[in-house]
Amino acid sequence: MGKSSINVGIIGFGTVGTGTARILLNNRSEIERRIGFPVVLKRIADINVRADRGIGLPGGMLVSDVSLLINDPEIDIIVELIGGIHPAKEFILSALKKGKHAVTANKALLATEGSALFEAAKKNNVSIGFEAAVAGGIPIIKVVRESLAGDRIKSVYGIINGTSNYILTKMTDEGVDFGIALKEAQSLGYAEADPAFDIEGIDSAHKIAILASLCYGLPFSFKKIYTQGITAITPADIQFATEFGYKIKLLAIAKQSGKEVEVRVHPTMLPREYLISNVNGVRNAIYLESDSAGPALYYGSGAGEMPTGNAVVSDIIDIARDIRGGSQRITGLGMPQNPGVKMKKMEDVLTSYYLRLSALDKPGVLSKISGILGKHNISIKSMIQKGRDRKAVPVVMMTHKAREKDMAKALREINRLPSVAKKTVYIRVEGEEN
């Protein structure tokens, strides 16, 4: 039966660390009732041992020296919650080498150094739990790894950055512009003082890198992911999207096509009747379509002390059950790679587009624009020209599916036309057979 209790050490006593400690301490007897043995929080390490986190700890539990955890033979599971690449990576690697299992919420670390970490785990025959790294309140890692272990995943579409979704929701509901919505998000604590990480799509790209690796066995390749944020979205585009029957969401997408996998993050127009189009505010959702299980949507909190803490605790409990059962099941918790797949080049991706042109209202302009599109194999599905009174009027169109590379060429030509007053805005469209 292995050990009678499983001991845990937490590195990093910030928001998620506090949530994790709170659950392990407050729900200890309930967890024991459910799983049949105790999971004990033995030690927490943080450089700041004085700040009040609003939680009472037994004396001596909080220390500043990480080695007291990593070198403690009684600790079975090390939880890394300090974030960033260094020294998080080194802490996890030392723990793995000591034969300890690791749990982390560190998406940036996994997205960039995941392959090395999972290799080290495999070598030491221990596991790495990372449910908390992608959409804390949604158990998507477990769903993919276990519930869909016998299935083939066709596509994943995620609203996996709460900050961006809050801003887009506010812009949509109130018609305000990006700057105002961002300030509101900051004042509510939903966006950092430096929000680049969230609004430029980097955070979403970290998470979809992890999901793409998990779903398709694609090597971790965060840097190759096409990433476009939401800073250029205007109330005008949201208004036009509404007129066409769409909502604009920052989507992280991973999709298999043959031996290649598309992975990309960008603002996306989605038919407004889709369930995922109605996921609002800071909430996250992941839509996933697979061969056998069919379409599915998982919705919940994306971040926060308690949801993310709960994800960390669910990993701890899974690993504790394995240790306690004397299981070698841990290889099943690895990240099996599939050498047969590779990432599709963005220029080869096919999508539909929304285009907003500022065209001078003169005869022949539209025919010139549609001529250029046609030359590059892009066909127009629908078009609206707004007003006739000003010098440059917005011309808005939806295209059928076209190749990224062709669209890039066409837009370059169109933007050079003397009758086109401003750079053409484009937003990719998903979810229609076109």
Added chain:
Amino acid sequence: MGKSSINVGIIGFGTVGTGTARILLNNRSEIERRIGFPVVLKRIADINVRADRGIGLPGGMLVSDVSLLINDPEIDIIVELIGGIHPAKEFILSALKKGKHAVTANKALLATEGSALFEAAKKNNVSIGFEAAVAGGIPIIKVVRESLAGDRIKSVYGIINGTSNYILTKMTDEGVDFGIALKEAQSLGYAEADPAFDIEGIDSAHKIAILASLCYGLPFSFKKIYTQGITAITPADIQFATEFGYKIKLLAIAKQSGKEVEVRVHPTMLPREYLISNVNGVRNAIYLESDSAGPALYYGSGAGEMPTGNAVVSDIIDIARDIRGGSQRITGLGMPQNPGVKMKKMEDVLTSYYLRLSALDKPGVLSKISGILGKHNISIKSMIQKGRDRKAVPVVMMTHKAREKDMAKALREINRLPSVAKKTVYIRVEGEEN
């Protein structure tokens, strides 16, 4: 490391059995790549060994004698997919006694005989997988049991009968009455020739019995669950619901209040902006709120050959990983009961109500009705009286929260009034602080 391959026997080669076999046979090498060892379908038993299921089986795999599976020492996991109570129960019990693990999609069996089955599994130190018994395409059993193992679940609201949801969606979208929507569902194969099981809420009650046991440790007690189907819902009520900003869904509800758990199935009005209100057609969804993870919604297919087959396969893989790992983890797959909780009596449940009265349009009628409600501690939140031209006009009202017992008494008195022409229609309302 235990055995090199895990062998599976399926009893029942109907829709779900065929889906399960299809996945195990077609995805065999992909499953092996992901989990590291083969899962082998060794035998299928069915009384009909001749029907063409559109799937090619190796010679000798399909037999009519169940004992060839149960007595085969090489078979590790018996999958029961024949449905019904007998002989499904006996087959599972014999398999458990032989030290085999069991997987079942049989909700009726679990809801009524679950306690005996889980006890037998515990005694024989084997596990019972039942992901397929509740909303096949949604891994809700795993989510509750594993992802929320350290959390406290406050409430569960499920659209877990696709037939009823299809009928209500059709009635809502097209304004047709129940009978027409049912016929359409039958012609599409979404409803049985005898649809009572689905439309009377019994199927939903089976599933919520399982969820309530899993979430709260409540003993299986299907027969005590208050169950009301959708046969009395009229287009008029759907129309009024829309006017008040609601949708009508057949909800299965389990909710903790103190040491008691409410468990009930009935048509329910939900604010239309809720995500779950927008779950349409035959799809299922489960909204779950817990202390740490917060609000979450899981959406997917509720039934069908492949989604349910996938759920069966995910249980097979979980158990196979445990066997292969030599784990004693199986006690964690049991159904730990909590002797501290019991089911709340329906008469003590508090909800808000929608009431539709047929009142003769005479002075004083409304004051009499509201007087009776007031006497029974029921206060009116809003009211619409429709038209003044006919003899009996519909009076529609929404109440604040009231006790079931009080409402029953009030309705009895109201229905006895000479100025009330027909029996008052009532629909419970969820999701508002009232």
